[in-house]
Amino acid sequence: KQDYCAPVVRCPPVIKAVCANDGQPS
Numbered sequence: 001k002q003d004y005c006a007p008v009v010r011c012p013p014v015i016k017a018v019c020a021n022d023g024q025p026s
Helices: 013-019
Strands: none
Touching: none
């Protein structure tokens, strides 16, 4: 969904909330 969405463990805290929805690059 989010192109900047890396695996949750590598996600910056600010973005992690967004990444938690899928946790993977789109």
